Amino acid sequence: MRCDVVAIGTELLLGQIVDTNSSWLGEQLSAAGIDSCLQVKVGDNLNRMVKAIRQTLEDADAVIICGGLGPTHDDITREAIAEIMGVELEFNDEVGMVISEMFASRNRRMPEINMRQAMVPKGANIIEQRRGTAPGLICPVGDKVIYAVPGVPYELYEMFERAILPDLLVRSGSVSVISSRVLRTWGETESGLNERLFGVIEELESVGNPTLAFLASGWEGIKVRLTAKAATRPEVVSILDEWEQKVRAAIGDIVFGIDDDTMESVVLQMLRDRGLTLALAESVTGGLVSGRLTNIAGASDVLRGAVVSYASEVKFEVLGVTKGPVVSPEAAVEMAIGAQRVLGAVVGLSLTGVAGPAEQEGQRAGTLCIGVALPNGVTASSVVQLPGARDQMRQLSVISALDFLRRQLRES
Amino acid sequence: MRCDVVAIGTELLLGQIVDTNSSWLGEQLSAAGIDSCLQVKVGDNLNRMVKAIRQTLEDADAVIICGGLGPTHDDITREAIAEIMGVELEFNDEVGMVISEMFASRNRRMPEINMRQAMVPKGANIIEQRRGTAPGLICPVGDKVIYAVPGVPYELYEMFERAILPDLLVRSGSVSVISSRVLRTWGETESGLNERLFGVIEELESVGNPTLAFLASGWEGIKVRLTAKAATRPEVVSILDEWEQKVRAAIGDIVFGIDDDTMESVVLQMLRDRGLTLALAESVTGGLVSGRLTNIAGASDVLRGAVVSYASEVKFEVLGVTKGPVVSPEAAVEMAIGAQRVLGAVVGLSLTGVAGPAEQEGQRAGTLCIGVALPNGVTASSVVQLPGARDQMRQLSVISALDFLRRQLRES
Numbered sequence: 001m002r003c004d005v006v007a008i009g010t011e012l013l014l015g016q017i018v019d020t021n022s023s024w025l026g027e028q029l030s031a032a033g034i035d036s037c038l039q040v041k042v043g044d045n046l047n048r049m050v051k052a053i054r055q056t057l058e059d060a061d062a063v064i065i066c067g068g069l070g071p072t073h074d075d076i077t078r079e080a081i082a083e084i085m086g087v088e089l090e091f092n093d094e095v096g097m098v099i100s101e102m103f104a105s106r107n108r109r110m111p112e113i114n115m116r117q118a119m120v121p122k123g124a125n126i127i128e129q130r131r132g133t134a135p136g137l138i139c140p141v142g143d144k145v146i147y148a149v150p151g152v153p154y155e156l157y158e159m160f161e162r163a164i165l166p167d168l169l170v171r172s173g174s175v176s177v178i179s180s181r182v183l184r185t186w187g188e189t190e191s192g193l194n195e196r197l198f199g200v201i202e203e204l205e206s207v208g209n210p211t212l213a214f215l216a217s218g219w220e221g222i223k224v225r226l227t228a229k230a231a232t233r234p235e236v237v238s239i240l241d242e243w244e245q246k247v248r249a250a251i252g253d254i255v256f257g258i259d260d261d262t263m264e265s266v267v268l269q270m271l272r273d274r275g276l277t278l279a280l281a282e283s284v285t286g287g288l289v290s291g292r293l294t295n296i297a298g299a300s301d302v303l304r305g306a307v308v309s310y311a312s313e314v315k316f317e318v319l320g321v322t323k324g325p326v327v328s329p330e331a332a333v334e335m336a337i338g339a340q341r342v343l344g345a346v347v348g349l350s351l352t353g354v355a356g357p358a359e360q361e362g363q364r365a366g367t368l369c370i371g372v373a374l375p376n377g378v379t380a381s382s383v384v385q386l387p388g389a390r391d392q393m394r395q396l397s398v399i400s401a402l403d404f405l406r407r408q409l410r411e412s
Numbered sequence: 413m414r415c416d417v418v419a420i421g422t423e424l425l426l427g428q429i430v431d432t433n434s435s436w437l438g439e440q441l442s443a444a445g446i447d448s449c450l451q452v453k454v455g456d457n458l459n460r461m462v463k464a465i466r467q468t469l470e471d472a473d474a475v476i477i478c479g480g481l482g483p484t485h486d487d488i489t490r491e492a493i494a495e496i497m498g499v500e501l502e503f504n505d506e507v508g509m510v511i512s513e514m515f516a517s518r519n520r521r522m523p524e525i526n527m528r529q530a531m532v533p534k535g536a537n538i539i540e541q542r543r544g545t546a547p548g549l550i551c552p553v554g555d556k557v558i559y560a561v562p563g564v565p566y567e568l569y570e571m572f573e574r575a576i577l578p579d580l581l582v583r584s585g586s587v588s589v590i591s592s593r594v595l596r597t598w599g600e601t602e603s604g605l606n607e608r609l610f611g612v613i614e615e616l617e618s619v620g621n622p623t624l625a626f627l628a629s630g631w632e633g634i635k636v637r638l639t640a641k642a643a644t645r646p647e648v649v650s651i652l653d654e655w656e657q658k659v660r661a662a663i664g665d666i667v668f669g670i671d672d673d674t675m676e677s678v679v680l681q682m683l684r685d686r687g688l689t690l691a692l693a694e695s696v697t698g699g700l701v702s703g704r705l706t707n708i709a710g711a712s713d714v715l716r717g718a719v720v721s722y723a724s725e726v727k728f729e730v731l732g733v734t735k736g737p738v739v740s741p742e743a744a745v746e747m748a749i750g751a752q753r754v755l756g757a758v759v760g761l762s763l764t765g766v767a768g769p770a771e772q773e774g775q776r777a778g779t780l781c782i783g784v785a786l787p788n789g790v791t792a793s794s795v796v797q798l799p800g801a802r803d804q805m806r807q808l809s810v811i812s813a814l815d816f817l818r819r820q821l822r823e824s
Binding site: 012020052288310314 | 424425426427428429430431432434435436437438439440442448449450451452453454455457460463464467471627628692694697698699700701702703705706707709711712715716717718719720721722723725726729730754755756767768769802803806
């Protein structure tokens, strides 16, 4: 089964918006065992759209068209599909009614032009609109199919999962349920993971289900994705449970979370579960750790605040660090204790280092010292050498420090 | 002149990497007056690559291929182009020598496989490699042309500007120099800008040179881009200077910088020029302002540090805010004064507000209070209502607060 993607919009070609929809679709399709071999961006021009869709449909079994379903006159995906199907557009009463009701419920006058969104190629099925005003379309073309979805990401995601993926799976003759589980890891390279999972991967290759893939996620570590197929959802879940345990047995504590977990959500939850509050002292990261933790609603349960001690005097005078070198594990521990005290928290976490480009105190760019202060005067520190230019080094510092705190909390 | 783009790489189709190269190229081409009507992603598969490139070349005058020039066996852009040109690949001594020298100068052993990067389709011209090991290619196909560049963004950008754009301009019969200038704005909508620039836009339409475009940049405001053509660089610069003045006269102080300026680089530079140091007190943004300022190398000249006072008690006890409501202009001013005092800086900037989803102290999500403390007890504050969900509200808060400080500094 091959499903290609055509993203519509002159703004994509002009570089005003980056097309992330087709990347997202590619990831979802691949997880479901469906190939996506060609992904095309084309502007709001009827002839070019029709040509691009026709060419794509030559080789693929299905094509997903993203965008061009809006109400204005440059939204012409409906017209392009009708031309390819060789049919007329007709007004769909039900869709029209849903659109009118959406405007009425928001007490807004509906511009007449919105009724364009109720025009549907004859013979197409509707994917009911739940988040926006435009419905999606399922359009048979011989034994192939064209899907059309709005370009607004959250509308697209919902329609893909609810209607398109199930339809694709039926068409591919698969009667199975497909589901993935992602294990989030930090602290090991892809080749290192590969080595440690060698036995599991060999066993998986002989079994064939689930499949395992590594997804590099830049500053966020490497995801290990298990994708299982079975006749029913409980069976899929039980396969995923079984193999999650095997993967965890092989790579252990470098797994920090699953699926939508992030390092910051995991650390916040660990602190919350233990009834602990947190204070930060940041130097090299200049507030990035605090900025990430506070992006999670409810962080205020746990996080008291942070002292960004960018100038050395702030380390000495506000945090009470001993005068002397400030990029050292000793200084990091003193910063963590200072944050604990000044901000009135149970746990303190600190980061001091050299972001570069220049070295500092004879330490080269990339040096990071992490300090943790726990209750009862227990402290810990770590020194890491991180790669990359300024921005990368700082981002890696954030996740390295949160992971260090995670490990200390688990052991304490 | 039409130049389409083919991005190569199975990882792009799998969604492991988002293709930002073709968006960047689209933006550059459009600024140079060259159309880009179709942009395609295709995997590392010879037949599909050849077909996609051929189809693209049918309608376009030129095609830029990004990626697939690496040394390994799945890097087959060279082979695909040779097939389309109907020629053999041949070893290019000069390219081979440059690659060997690159490895030698880094004291690294060169894997034999790297010599694949010296294979060149017969009849192609080389774009000398300056940043990586792979050269770019300029490959005539009849009266059309295929360009190939590495997928690594900074290698691609450099080769595009140095070799591809000039070649495209010559082919398009243009003997002119083209250059753009971007005015960064904050605080006005696109339609508002359009209204204020109505006279300038009308005049520009009758003159035809330079052109003016609005580029929405999300949280970073709206860019106004002027693109001028002339026979020589000094003439282009003089046209851009003249029209920059006209645009500035029409929209005034909402222009905060030009070209590569960012709000944070501009504010840091204003403080540095005036010999002032800065301290921050952040609540709703939780360290994001500090995180952005410290991402600029040399921020330590100016920024003393920040107190992230996420818990109200930190506002009262550390910053000395009067006990009571903490989302108010009065509290914001007290926070700014507290940061000034605690961190020993000349200027204090503070942010307190409601990121949501829930309201706080009867204030709805989106409320932002900004406080500024200047020397000699001068203070200022502002209350803004920002749109969007948690993340968007926080990002808009960052730039709103920095812009407020910018305006205060300019007036003081």
